[in-house]
Amino acid sequence: MSGLMLRTDHNYSITRLHNYRIxxxxxxxxxxxxxxxxxxxxxxxxxEEMKVWQDARILTKSIYTITQKRLFxxxxxxxxxxxxxxxxxxSNIAEGYERDNNKEFVKFLGYSKGSVGEVRSLLxxxxxxxxxxxxxxxxxxxxxxxxxxxxxxxxxxxxxxxKAA
Numbered sequence: 001m002s003g004l005m006l007r008t009d010h011n012y013s014i015t016r017l018h019n020y021r022i023x024x025x026x027x028x029x030x031x032x033x034x035x036x037x038x039x040x041x042x043x044x045x046x047x048e049e050m051k052v053w054q055d056a057r058i059l060t061k062s063i064y065t066i067t068q069k070r071l072f073x074x075x076x077x078x079x080x081x082x083x084x085x086x087x088x089x090x091s092n093i094a095e096g097y098e099r100d101n102n103k104e105f106v107k108f109l110g111y112s113k114g115s116v117g118e119v120r121s122l123l124x125x126x127x128x129x130x131x132x133x134x135x136x137x138x139x140x141x142x143x144x145x146x147x148x149x150x151x152x153x154x155x156x157x158x159x160x161x162x163k164a165a
Contacts, residue, residue, distance in 0.1 A: 047093060047094045047097040047098065050093065050097070051150070052093060052147060052150040052151060052154060053090055053093045053094065053097075055143065055146065055147050055150065056086075056089040056090045056093060056112070056116075056147050057090050058143065059086060059089065059119070059140065059143045059144060059147060060086040060087055060089065060090055062139070062140055062143065063082055063083060063086040063119065063140065064083060064086075066126070066131075066132050066136055066140070067079045067082060067083055069131060069132070071129070071130070071131050072126060072131035072132065075129070075131065078122060078125055078126060078129070078131075081118075081122060082119060082122040082123070082126065085115045085118040085119045085122060086115070086119050088111070088112070088115035088118075089112050089115045089116055089119070089147065090112075092108045092109070092111040092112035092115065093108070093109065093112050093151075095108050096108025096109055096111075096112070102158050102161055102162045103162050105158060106155055106158045106159060106162065109151050109154060109155050109158070110155065112151055113148055113151045113152065113155070116144050116147050116148040116151065117144075117148065119140075119144050120141055120144045120145070120148075123137055123140050123141055123144070124137075
């Protein structure tokens with residue numbers, strides 16, 4: 001089975017493994033579940049199935065919701081920038097995945113991680129201008145930190161796979 005493999009451990013790390021690598025790592029397939037080094041793996045066929053992309057989509061929706069507030073809505077520069085940055089997160093995850101190449105995927109995940117940082121930074125601007133509440137700020141900031149962590153772990157794993165290939 002080729003394509004992405006989703007590790008279901010507590011870090012939600014996602015790994016890209018190819019047929020030849022899987023067989024070398026002694027995987028076992030039982031009732032449709034993949035086991036690799038004691039961790040259950042599920043095949044990822046589309047980027048929409050990746051937890052990191054799903055979480056980034058939720059953040060994007062949240063960003064679009066808070067930017068519809070009266071004061072935020074009229075600050076065109078900040079509104080447009082934070083919306084573009086949030087869309088950039090999911091877009092780069094998707095584009096990198098579709099490249100079918102770990103090295104390229106790592107590059108696009110790096111762009112995505114940078115966009116997460118940009119969203120976090122812009123959230124501070126929105127809070128400082130009183131466009132959002134402290135609660136809205138904290139919820140979105142925590143989502144962004146979680147996504148950034150998922151991406152960082154994913155990049156770390158893929159870099160190891162690129163070196164091993």
